[in-house]
Amino acid sequence: MSNLNELLRRATKEHWAVGHFNVSNLEMLKAVVEAARDSKAPVMIGTSEGEREWWGLENIVALIKSLRADYSGIFLNADHTKSVEAAKAAVEAGYDSVHFDGSVLPLAENIKQTKEIADYARLVNADISVEGELGYVKGESQLRSEKVVLGPEDYTNPDEAAEFVKSTGMDRLAIAIGNIHGINLDEPQLDFERLAQIRRAVPAEVALVLHAGSGISDGDIKRAIAAGISNIHISTELRVAFRQGLEQSLQANPNEYAPYKLYKPVVAEMENLVKEKIKLFGGGNRL
Numbered sequence: 001m002s003n004l005n006e007l008l009r010r011a012t013k014e015h016w017a018v019g020h021f022n023v024s025n026l027e028m029l030k031a032v033v034e035a036a037r038d039s040k041a042p043v044m045i046g047t048s049e050g051e052r053e054w055w056g057l058e059n060i061v062a063l064i065k066s067l068r069a070d071y072s073g074i075f076l077n078a079d080h081t082k083s084v085e086a087a088k089a090a091v092e093a094g095y096d097s098v099h100f101d102g103s104v105l106p107l108a109e110n111i112k113q114t115k116e117i118a119d120y121a122r123l124v125n126a127d128i129s130v131e132g133e134l135g136y137v138k139g140e141s142q143l144r145s146e147k148v149v150l151g152p153e154d155y156t157n158p159d160e161a162a163e164f165v166k167s168t169g170m171d172r173l174a175i176a177i178g179n180i181h182g183i184n185l186d187e188p189q190l191d192f193e194r195l196a197q198i199r200r201a202v203p204a205e206v207a208l209v210l211h212a213g214s215g216i217s218d219g220d221i222k223r224a225i226a227a228g229i230s231n232i233h234i235s236t237e238l239r240v241a242f243r244q245g246l247e248q249s250l251q252a253n254p255n256e257y258a259p260y261k262l263y264k265p266v267v268a269e270m271e272n273l274v275k276e277k278i279k280l281f282g283g284g285n286r287l
Contacts, residue, residue, distance in 0.1 A: 003127040004075045004097055005171050007042055008207035011230040016282030020044040020209075021274060022079060022235035024051050027263050028242060029063065031270035037071040039275055041283040044097065046079035046233065049086060057093035065094075073287045075129075079233075087117045091124050099131040099174065099209075107160060110134065114168040131209060134164050135176025158197040165202050172207040172231060173198075179212040190220050192227055199228035207231050214238075218280055225281065234277055238270055245269035 002010070011018055023029045023045055036043040047060055064076045077097040078090035087098045100117045102110035114132040121128045135156030156175040165173060175198055178190045199208060210229045213221065214236035221232065245266035256262055278284050 004044070004129040005127070005207075008129070008172065008230050009205050011283075011286075012204065012207055012228065015226055016286070017210075017225050017230050017232045018042050018044060019274070019277050019281050019283055020046050020077065020079075020231055020233040021238055021277075022046040022048060022051060022233070024054060024239070026063075027267050028238060028270060029067075031267045032238075032274050033067050033071060033074060034267075035271045035274035035278065036073055038271075039278045039284040040073075040287050041278045041285070042073040042075070042287055043274075043278070043283070044075045044077045044231070046077045046099075046235070048079050049081060052078065052090070057089060057095075061094040077129075077131075084113050084116055088120055091117075091121045091128065095128075097129040097131065099133070099172075101133045101174070103133045103136045103174075103176070107134075107164070111164055111167045114164075114170055118168055118170045129172060130170040131172035131174055132164060132168055132170040133174035133211075134161055135174075155191065155194060156198055158194065158201040161198050162201040165206050170206075172209050173202060174209040174211050177210075179210055179216065190216070190224060192223060195224065195227045195229070209233070213277075221280055232277075232281055234274075237273060237277075241270045241273045242266060 008018060019041070021032045021043060023032060029045065032043060032045060045064060047055060052060070061076065064074060068074055075096040077099060078087065078095045079099050080101045081087045081090060081098055082101055087100050090098050098117065098121060100114050102113050105113065118130040121130050136154045154176055156177065161173060161175070175195070177194050202208065207230045208228050209231040210224055211233045213232040213234045246262070249262045249265050253262060
């Protein structure tokens with residue numbers, strides 16, 4: 001199978017997207033991998049810094065290695081890594097991909113740290129995929145009842161994107177075009193003209209990443225893929241499916257104490273969600 005960078009270049013050219021799903025526990029991981037295998041789709045398994053601390057770096061790497069023996073289409077990504085040290089630790093542990101989120105840093109410092117990570121990662125593993133971020137994606141992977149207000153400074157500047165990619169040598173660029181982490185009171189309004197400008201400014205071999213895919217309408221997701229997005233992150237919707245599924249399972253089985261029996265319908269709920277996202281992204285039957 002091709003490495004992640006080759007796969008994303010293919011997705012960009014063919015106008016489909018690789019789904020990225022954050023997992024916090026074994027049940028989420030099981031749901032994503034089974035959905036991917038049934039759909040014959042490549043997927044990225046994401047763990048944030050908090051999720052990595054919960055899993056343990058070596059533990060999740062070992063799990064992915066074991067699962068990959070049965071299904072090769074899964075890639076492990078260190079999502080939203082906030083420091084050079086944490087990024088290097090993920091690389092050394094055996095992650096397939098690392099996302100350095102330097103979006104709160106001044107441009108020059110973001111470039112410096114992203115380049116340091118990209119250079120280091122490739123010394124350890126020539127096939128690793130490195131993602132940088134430019135523009136600030138607000139919010140958290142939660143359900144919230146308030147509106148999120150974005151300012152001009154939060155959006156990715158196309159000219160800066162060109163400079164950022166050229167100066168860092170990274171493989172994927174996470175952009176801010178109105179996407180907001182979590183599911184909020186108002187639906188995100190994506191700036192498709194800005195997306196088109198960024199896609200023109202950045203070399204074709206660099207994948208564009210849409211974080212915070214939860215809460216974005218299916219129509220806008222399809223439009224974003226057509227405009228050049230080839231990697232889409234889903235976290236909040238999967239967390240909601242887990243919690244709601246578990247609450248329903250507990251209510252339906254008040255006398256059940258075997259966790260694997262309680263979790264069975266929860267995994268099925270999440271698996272169905274992941275299959276729907278894979279179909280929406282056009283990622284099925286790509287392997």
